[in-house]
């Protein structure tokens with residue numbers, strides 16, 4: 001990491017809605033959303049898999065749109081709704097995508113899984129019955145080193161079929 | 165912890181004048197679009213600006229209009245928006261195909277047209293972590309004094325890899341630029357020069373305001389060579405615009421990206437006008453491309469493969485366009 005000699009940048013108050021609850025934190029201008037989530041808030045479900053916006057392990061939803069949190073500035077989330085993997089389950093029961101990834105073996109080491117599920121969640125929200133092609137397109141920015149992707153697509157498909 | 169992107173401040177000017185004024189107050193600062201290129205580079209220690217000027221709140225940069233007299237694309241319009249716009253898809257398909265082929269779907273939701281046109285040049289020795297580059301004694305482009313691609317020379321060969329530029333070039337785009345000294349317009353081609361260290365002709369304080377396209381464009385298409393079909397920069401990208409009248413070429417424009425330090429319009433295609441697009445013309449086209457692209461070892465893929473593939477893409481696109489009913493009139 002490059003060591004910068006300049007004084008740290010100023011902090012400002014950022015108000016955002018995280019997994020359905022509004023909160024306010026003083027954050028420096030240069031703070032990345034992934035570090036805000038993991039260090040400031042302590043939600044470590046969002047992963048860091050690369051150093052350059054390439055892998056999708058850090059995917060979160062910003063106003064329902066997937067975005068790599070590692071190339072998003074926290075201060076740019078002022079007034080927005082941020083959703084992470086921790087926000088998907090409710091009342092102790094898993095979201096149907098989480099259940100499907102578990103049951104269909106869509107997860108192996110698990111490192112890509114939170115990002116995969118967030119991208120898939122955004123897809124299902126705007127398109128309740130996606131084709132396999134649409135599922136692949138929506139997950140195009142999420143890399144997985146373990147599964148070979150087949151089981152991941154099958155998991156999303158199973159979650160689609162499991163829709164209430 | 166994920167490497168911080170440096171210790172910059174961020175300001176959010178409300179209009180273009182305030183943005184350029186902010187730049188004047190802090191000369192080393194950088195304009196911020198979607199941040200999908202800039203923030204990645206800053207995280208890797210490529211640059212240490214004290215200030216980022218966030219252009220996202222500037223309404224003037226956000227307009228997208230397809231009119232009878234042409235089209236105007238605000239600098240801040242996102243790639244997802246342009247790729248999905250039905251009017252642009254019908255009139256300027258090469259542009260929408262190029263926009264849809266940039267990075268992954270999440271990036272395209274925030275990545276902007278200006279950020280794509282002003283994308284930094286790329287090289288395997290440059291787009292690396294601080295640690296990696298430090299272990300390799302850095303390079304000419306940033307903090308070092310030798311080019312690992314061509315060590316004898318004093319020139320950086322990093323490649324321009326934006327997908328939009330070739331499409332906009334074959335469609336005849338011009339750009340509007342604003343700086344402290346005022347506004348100016350120029351053909352898009354004049355934004356670039358063939359120097360991996362300084363590939364843009366903008367003054368430090370200048371920002372892109374919009375790109376403009378003429379009406380009645382010829383049919384066009386874009387294709388790129390990449391390792392993975394999902395998220396990858398072009399190893400060679402080609403746009404073609406073509407029209408034929410009574411079977412004979414009346415317009416043939418080809419532009420390339422990913423092979424040189426600037427995107428460029430192929431020279432010499434005018435000599436092929438007036439002829440049918442047959443095997444001989446395609447052979448000429450192939451030769452023109454192979455002569456004018458200069459891929460260097462800035463990627464893991466062999467340079468010569470990129471050269472041959474660029475020419476093949478140009479031939480395929482030209483042949484495909486010539487076979488469409490829209491190309492003839």
Ligand SMILES: Cc1cc2nc3c(=O)[nH]c(=O)nc-3n(C[C@H](O)[C@H](O)[C@H](O)COP(=O)(O)OP(=O)(O)OC[C@H]3O[C@@H](n4cnc5c(N)ncnc54)[C@H](O)[C@@H]3O)c2cc1C
Nearest residue numbers: 197198199200201202267276278279280326327372396397
């Ligand atoms: C994993 C990954 C894959 C990618 N794949 C591709 C790809 O296949 N093809 C491709 O073309 N790109 C690719 N990119 C790069 C990038 O996402 C796009 O080029 C995008 O369009 C950049 O736009 P932006 O708004 O995010 O730019 P920013 O990062 O905000 O800015 C990029 C540069 O442009 C300058 N700039 C921004 N706005 C202006 C303005 N109005 N006037 C003057 N200068 C300005 C910035 O100062 C900076 O130097 C990829 C990036 C990632 C992380």
Ligand code: SF4
Nearest residue numbers: 287303311312320321
């Ligand atoms: S072409 Fe040479 S100087 Fe330029 S980025 Fe690559 S190694 Fe560095």
Ligand code: FES
Nearest residue numbers: 049053055056070
């Ligand atoms: S950690 Fe964000 S894309 Fe890899």
Ligand code: FES
Nearest residue numbers: 108109144145146
């Ligand atoms: S399950 Fe290991 S990276 Fe996807």
